[in-house]
Amino acid sequence: MDDLDTSRLDLERIPHHVGVIMDGNGRWAGDRGLERTAGHAAGEAALYDCALGALEIGLEWLTVFTFSTENWSRSAEEVQFLMLFNEDLLGRRRDDLHERGVRMFFAGDLDDPRIPQSNKDRMREAMELTSANRRLNLVFAFNYGGRSELVRAAREIAGLSATGEIIPEEVDADLMQAHLAVPDMPDADLIIRTSGEQRISNFLLWQSAYAEYVFPEILWPDFRQQDLVDCIAEYQSRKRRFGRA
Numbered sequence: 517m518d519d520l521d522t523s524r525l526d527l528e529r530i531p532h533h534v535g536v537i538m539d540g541n542g543r544w545a546g547d548r549g550l551e552r553t554a555g556h557a558a559g560e561a562a563l564y565d566c567a568l569g570a571l572e573i574g575l576e577w578l579t580v581f582t583f584s585t586e587n588w589s590r591s592a593e594e595v596q597f598l599m600l601f602n603e604d605l606l607g608r609r610r611d612d613l614h615e616r617g618v619r620m621f622f623a624g625d626l627d628d629p630r631i632p633q634s635n636k637d638r639m640r641e642a643m644e645l646t647s648a649n650r651r652l653n654l655v656f657a658f659n660y661g662g663r664s665e666l667v668r669a670a671r672e673i674a675g676l677s678a679t680g681e682i683i684p685e686e687v688d689a690d691l692m693q694a695h696l697a698v699p700d701m702p703d704a705d706l707i708i709r710t711s712g713e714q715r716i717s718n719f720l721l722w723q724s725a726y727a728e729y730v731f732p733e734i735l736w737p738d739f740r741q742q743d744l745v746d747c748i749a750e751y752q753s754r755k756r757r758f759g760r761a
């Protein structure tokens with residue numbers, strides 16, 4: 517990692533939270549005459565490299581979109597690959613990430629009966645094992661959708677109201693935040709979507725209220741920690757206004 521060039525970065529102003537939509541795996545594989553799943557496998561190497569880069573520059577939160585609630589509509593073969601791959605990845609990377617001080621979190625509907633039980637067990641074990649780590653919070657948005665996250669929060673809050681634990685006037689942004697998948701997750705400062713596509717695709721809807729977006733024209737399997745650093749440098753060059761003039 518000696519070759520990571522951080523000269524364009526202001527290390528005093530690293531964003532707290534970067535979200536990444538890792539797009540372009542299928543196209544990367546297609547360009548090489550490979551199955552789409554080979555693109556996901558190559559994408560995992562990119563993800564690991566970026567996690568190491570995040571640790572190097574002192575990023576606190578990195579959220580990556582690994583499986584969306586809409587991805588169930590892909591072919592059975594691709595869905596099965598991603599399910600097993602998630603489990604396999606935990607087997608290969610969990611202890612290494614734990615030793616590096618990474619807290620792993622899986623945000624999304626983990627109770628979904630379509631997720632294999634063994635995968636659920638591995639995800640819960642990884643969250644438990646790494647729960648006290650704070651060097652980097654690595655959040656896997658897995659079976660995640662921003663709308664379903666908000667619906668779930670609204671349902672829980674409606675339940676509190678129905679039992680008289682709260683009155684409607686007590687519902688505010690802090691209460692919503694407390695019912696999100698990862699309550700201590702700060703707002704996303706920067707969201708990166710690779711492959712040149714410029715959509716939000718139901719990712720971190722609540723947390724991205726004031727996020728800056730960067731859309732590098734790089735297919736995800738080719739993305740490396742240097743690209744992450746370059747995206748953060750681009751973010752640092754912007755003037756954030758939070759609605760002020």
Ligand code: FPP
Nearest residue numbers: 538539540541542543556559560582598602
């Ligand atoms: C989007 O590219 C990518 C995904 C749906 C999956 C991302 C997964 C990884 C990077 C690997 C790690 C995965 C797990 C489950 C831990 P796309 O397939 O939509 O690409 P395309 O737009 O070129 O077709």
